[in-house]
Amino acid sequence: MSLRLLKSANVPREYLSKYYTEDFGVGIVHLGLGSFHKAHQAAITHEVLKKKPGDWRIVGVSLRSSNASKDLMPQDCLYTLLSKSVSGTNHQIIGSIAKALCLFDDFNEILTTMVSPGTKIVSITVTEKAYGFDRDKGRCDTSHSSIAHDLANPDNPIGVIGLLVKALKIRWENNYPAFTILCCDNLPDNGKMVRNAVMDFANRTTPELCSWISSNVAFPSTMVDRITPVPNASTREEATTATGLIDNAAVETEVFFHWIIEDNFSSGRPDWDLAGAIFTKDVNKFEKMKLRMLNGTHSMLAYVGFHCGYKYVRDVMTDSRLVKLVERHMQVVLTTLEPVEGIDFKVYAADLIERFRNTAIAHETFQIAMDGSEKLPLRIFSAIPNTNYTKSFLRPFAFSTAAWLRHTSKSTHDCEAYNLRDPRADELIKLELSESPEILSSQLLKLNLVTGELAKNRLFWLQVYDVLQDMMNSSMSDVISNEVLFEI
Numbered sequence: 001m002s003l004r005l006l007k008s009a010n011v012p013r014e015y016l017s018k019y020y021t022e023d024f025g026v027g028i029v030h031l032g033l034g035s036f037h038k039a040h041q042a043a044i045t046h047e048v049l050k051k052k053p054g055d056w057r058i059v060g061v062s063l064r065s066s067n068a069s070k071d072l073m074p075q076d077c078l079y080t081l082l083s084k085s086v087s088g089t090n091h092q093i094i095g096s097i098a099k100a101l102c103l104f105d106d107f108n109e110i111l112t113t114m115v116s117p118g119t120k121i122v123s124i125t126v127t128e129k130a131y132g133f134d135r136d137k138g139r140c141d142t143s144h145s146s147i148a149h150d151l152a153n154p155d156n157p158i159g160v161i162g163l164l165v166k167a168l169k170i171r172w173e174n175n176y177p178a179f180t181i182l183c184c185d186n187l188p189d190n191g192k193m194v195r196n197a198v199m200d201f202a203n204r205t206t207p208e209l210c211s212w213i214s215s216n217v218a219f220p221s222t223m224v225d226r227i228t229p230v231p232n233a234s235t236r237e238e239a240t241t242a243t244g245l246i247d248n249a250a251v252e253t254e255v256f257f258h259w260i261i262e263d264n265f266s267s268g269r270p271d272w273d274l275a276g277a278i279f280t281k282d283v284n285k286f287e288k289m290k291l292r293m294l295n296g297t298h299s300m301l302a303y304v305g306f307h308c309g310y311k312y313v314r315d316v317m318t319d320s321r322l323v324k325l326v327e328r329h330m331q332v333v334l335t336t337l338e339p340v341e342g343i344d345f346k347v348y349a350a351d352l353i354e355r356f357r358n359t360a361i362a363h364e365t366f367q368i369a370m371d372g373s374e375k376l377p378l379r380i381f382s383a384i385p386n387t388n389y390t391k392s393f394l395r396p397f398a399f400s401t402a403a404w405l406r407h408t409s410k411s412t413h414d415c416e417a418y419n420l421r422d423p424r425a426d427e428l429i430k431l432e433l434s435e436s437p438e439i440l441s442s443q444l445l446k447l448n449l450v451t452g453e454l455a456k457n458r459l460f461w462l463q464v465y466d467v468l469q470d471m472m473n474s475s476m477s478d479v480i481s482n483e484v485l486f487e488i
């Protein structure tokens with residue numbers, strides 16, 4: 001029987017950092033304590049603490065479920081990070097998380113930590129749907145459940161924006177310095193988006209707070225990247241085999257990571273660049289590149305791959321027809337991007353293909369297929385205005401859009417029954433997919449998923465419609481066999 005991963009249970013010294021990170025104080029509260037945070041920011045922070053001691057440990061907060069705290073707290077918040085490549089797996093025990101809390105169980109402790117002057121940064125990875133922000137209106141969406149709740153109960157928030165404003169208000173009332181709000185969600189202009197949400201919420205609840213936020217709180221934008229599948233029993237078994245210790249919080253990820261951060265912090269920051277992060281003035285070009293190249297291609301291959309019966313991305317990459325479609329997608333996306341400092345797009349694209357091929361990573365197509373209504377506008381539709389509007393250049397985007405719509409149909413004509421995991425599933429399932437290209441585009445316009453300009457692009461919708469009819473009437477595998485013959 002193995003020991004539980006605990007500092008008191010003789011974790012071999014070689015697994016711990018040189019400076020055992022427990023010696024350091026807390027400087028960061030992180031909202032959204034999921035696998036991605038553990039594989040990315042927490043792991044990078046651990047590396048920095050090894051190189052440069054400082055009070056930058058993290059209190060991790062889950063906003064909904066207490067699973068993360070139940071797994072982490074009994075093992076002193078230590079966990080194994082498995083970094084996997086075709087040439088093998090590295091394992092490392094990460095010690096940068098000081099505490100794991102859950103908003104429903106530990107509200108007072110979370111608020112006290114956020115308000116403590118020692119907390120210099122509140123970072124966030126909660127995915128877009130948790131913010132309740134309406135990008136088109138540039139305001140909080142008052143029909144979003146946690147925004148509606150928090151506007152009515154600003155002292156007992158249950159959502160991320162309400163919680164940030166409540167903590168900032170207490171700091172302001174006590175004359176404490178502000179913390180920096182560091183959004184690490186995969187969204188364009190993510191710092192600005194959170195700023196707008198916080199300012200709008202504050203304006204509706206405590207207008208006197210707005211000018212203090214405006215002059216004291218920094219909202220740097222970031223681009224984050226590390227492919228991190230949902231951990232499962234085999235992740236935990238592999239961690240135990242590697243360390244000899246039982247670990248209910250192990251995570252697995254790829255070796256590669258990117259973290260580009262706008263260097264704008266109100267009260268200091270760890271030197272994350274010591275562990276490979278890049279501080280820069282302009283994150284947005286990086287974010288656009290990543291969203292369109294990596295995530296856009298990921299979504300396309302996930303919908304198509306899932307309906308061809310491929311469980312993992314690595315399986316998709318064994319089908320030469322799909323590899324051609326992946327290459328075609330990237331080739332066209334590249335023409336929509338402005339040059340990005342330090343990046344050779346051809347190398348970036350080739351590296352992405354290798355990352356997707358990584359046979360050591362079991363990344364489910366079904367996982368990537370979720371939340372399409374939030375992902376497609378950012379990953380696919382946003383690139384279209386930067387194409388030259390020819391049939392060929394529109395084709396990869398039309399093909400991806402058709403594959404997503406086919407997925408929303410829940411049709412089982414070529415696959416087993418599956419769930420549509422999307423916050424707007426109820427609306428998507430009602431879409432009329434076979435009437436006409438015009439009806440297709442007008443329904444998506446009504447749902448606010450496409451802009452008026454894109455909805456009018458007949459050349460685009462004709463192609464979406466044609467491909468979609470094929471996808472609804474024949475097998476996905478037959479459709480891709482034809483699609484690779486399409487000349488662009």
Ligand code: CS2
Pocket residue numbers: 186224225226227228294295298299367368369375
């Ligand atoms: C993926 C991303 O699930 C998805 O939609 O495209 O989570 C992707 O793995 C990450 O953005 C990689 O950094």
